[in-house]
Amino acid sequence: MAPYVPGDNLHYGNMKVGYSVDDGQETTYLDPRLPLLQHADLKDKVVLLRVDHNVVKKGKILDQYRIDVTLATMYNIIERGGRPIIMTHIGRPYDKKTKTLTIKQDDSVDAVVAYLQRKLRIKFAVPQFHVTEKEGIHDIDTSINWLIHDLRARKIGGIYLPNTRWFAGEEDKGVNMERFVVQLAGLADVFVNDAFGSWQPHASTYHITKYLPSYAGLCMQAELSHVREVLEPKHPFVAVVAGSKYDTKIGPLTEIYKKVDNLILGGIIYNTFLCAKYNVRMKGVEESDIELAKGLVEQDKLQKKILELPMIVETDTLAGRFEGQFRTINVNDFKEGQEFGYVVDVDPASFETPEVRQVLESAKTIFVNAVMGMMPAFWHGTSKMDEAIDRNTTAQKFFGGGDTLQEFKSLWPGLYQAALDSAKYYLFTGGGTVLKVLEEGDPFGLPTVRALIENGEQYGHSQENGRSSSPTRM
Numbered sequence: 001m002a003p004y005v006p007g008d009n010l011h012y013g014n015m016k017v018g019y020s021v022d023d024g025q026e027t028t029y030l031d032p033r034l035p036l037l038q039h040a041d042l043k044d045k046v047v048l049l050r051v052d053h054n055v056v057k058k059g060k061i062l063d064q065y066r067i068d069v070t071l072a073t074m075y076n077i078i079e080r081g082g083r084p085i086i087m088t089h090i091g092r093p094y095d096k097k098t099k100t101l102t103i104k105q106d107d108s109v110d111a112v113v114a115y116l117q118r119k120l121r122i123k124f125a126v127p128q129f130h131v132t133e134k135e136g137i138h139d140i141d142t143s144i145n146w147l148i149h150d151l152r153a154r155k156i157g158g159i160y161l162p163n164t165r166w167f168a169g170e171e172d173k174g175v176n177m178e179r180f181v182v183q184l185a186g187l188a189d190v191f192v193n194d195a196f197g198s199w200q201p202h203a204s205t206y207h208i209t210k211y212l213p214s215y216a217g218l219c220m221q222a223e224l225s226h227v228r229e230v231l232e233p234k235h236p237f238v239a240v241v242a243g244s245k246y247d248t249k250i251g252p253l254t255e256i257y258k259k260v261d262n263l264i265l266g267g268i269i270y271n272t273f274l275c276a277k278y279n280v281r282m283k284g285v286e287e288s289d290i291e292l293a294k295g296l297v298e299q300d301k302l303q304k305k306i307l308e309l310p311m312i313v314e315t316d317t318l319a320g321r322f323e324g325q326f327r328t329i330n331v332n333d334f335k336e337g338q339e340f341g342y343v344v345d346v347d348p349a350s351f352e353t354p355e356v357r358q359v360l361e362s363a364k365t366i367f368v369n370a371v372m373g374m375m376p377a378f379w380h381g382t383s384k385m386d387e388a389i390d391r392n393t394t395a396q397k398f399f400g401g402g403d404t405l406q407e408f409k410s411l412w413p414g415l416y417q418a419a420l421d422s423a424k425y426y427l428f429t430g431g432g433t434v435l436k437v438l439e440e441g442d443p444f445g446l447p448t449v450r451a452l453i454e455n456g457e458q459y460g461h462s463q464e465n466g467r468s469s470s471p472t473r474m
């Protein structure tokens with residue numbers, strides 16, 4: 001039998017035999033100053049690869065999507081002779097208020113490493129370093145040299161470092177950070193950033209570029225290219241933003257507000273907004289955050305772009321959804337000075353009001369970074385939101401965010417699967433990152449991406465230096 005040639009379909013009468021295989025290339029639109037993985041010299045080089053494999057909850061992977069989209073970069077590095085040292089953060093083990101680090105096995109990279117080993121059938125080594133209570137790992141000690149020796153000798157397929165946020169220097173700005181970055185850089189010859197979702201300028205995403213020739217990975221490139229569609233949306237443009245990461249999401253909202261036709265809020269952000277607007281109080285919402293939300297309330301007084309979801313769910317306990325201990329309350333009944341228990345979801349009925357239906361059904365672009373309720377017990381609002389958004393079959397729909405994708409997958413597995421292949425949907429690996437890009441107005445202004453560009457200019461390996469011109473073929 002003749003060998004199968006991709007793209008060379010065989011026709012027998014009306015029957016089509018074989019299938020055509022896409023060449024895997026895609027036109028991307030990237031800033032020509034951005035140094036690309038494709039242009040790096042990787043032969044026999046140790047490559048420090050930062051990914052966003054922040055997919056582990058209580059020691060388990062709930063959605064492997066963020067790992068799968070980095071496999072192309074790993075393959076590319078290995079195929080071109082590079083030896084990978086991979087790193088990611090998991091969760092938020094550093095408490096900014098108490099300034100302490102809590103190291104729990106649940107936040108380890110073990111589940112990710114086990115998944116990669118099963119998937120790629122190569123062996124990864126995870127080095128162990130000395131841990132200090134409340135301060136984490138101070139040093140990458142020399143014990144790692146043995147593993148690097150094995151990596152170079154191809155006795156192991158890769159090294160996977162412990163959770164980057166377990167290192168004292170990761171989120172620090174002083175000597176701890178400098179020491180950590182110098183030690184990290186000492187392990188490798190080249191740095192590749194494929195962690196679109198990790199926009200925060202930490203040691204392993206940002207400061208490391210001061211010390212190694214640095215490049216954008218393939219996932220990073222694809223995401224940066226697609227984010228243009230949200231930056232230049234078809235109108236009406238509706239953003240739905242919810243969840244629990246109040247600290248990193250409230251800032252971008254003021255800028256995003258200017259770009260959208262309507263903004264729908266949920267989760268802790270919405271609770272804080274409601275407290276500020278109606279002068280009510282809810283358990284778990286901090287006074288300092290209410291103060292921050294007042295700016296958004298003022299902004300909305302004139303333009304009225306924020307579409308309120310009127311019915312929300314109040315509970316007496318955060319321990320679960322227990323009959324008789326939760327109830328639906330209506331924002332329109334709020335009285336100044338009222339105090340509520342924990343507000344943990346949006347009632348699904350909110351998505352059936354004529355105003356909300358009209359806005360979602362007439363939108364041309366919808367960006368969703370939203371888990372409406374406290375999971376896993378209060379899933380009802382998020383489920384209804386996903387359904388209401390899917391009803392609009394003409395809009396371009398962009399979902400982004402670790403938890404957003406994970407809940408989309410667990411609540412609507414069939415739809416999630418279809419969305420992965422649908423031209424009407426695009427799933428971003430990072431939700432906070434897309435919000436940040438909308439705030440900056442430029443994906444190449446993200447601190448981590450800017451650092452790559454500056455590195456390319458410093459080392460002279462940006463695309464502009466005779467390698468290629470935009471648009472780029474991956």
Ligand SMILES: Nc1ncnc2c1ncn2[C@@H]1O[C@H](COP(=O)(O)OP(=O)(O)O)[C@@H](O)[C@H]1O
Pocket residue numbers: 242243244245246266267268271343344345369370371372373374375376400401402403404405431432
């Ligand atoms: N009202 C609420 N109270 C407490 N937690 C909430 C509430 N609404 C959503 N959450 C939690 O927010 C988390 C998702 O938020 P976030 O990390 O900001 O989203 P993403 O990862 O998609 O950007 C979920 O774990 C969910 O349980």
Ligand SMILES: O=C(OP(=O)(O)O)[C@H](O)COP(=O)(O)O
Pocket residue numbers: 052054091092197198199200245248400401402403429430431432433
């Ligand atoms: O899950 C992430 O972001 P996302 O919740 O905005 O999608 C990323 O891993 C970034 O995590 P971080 O917001 O703790 O820096």
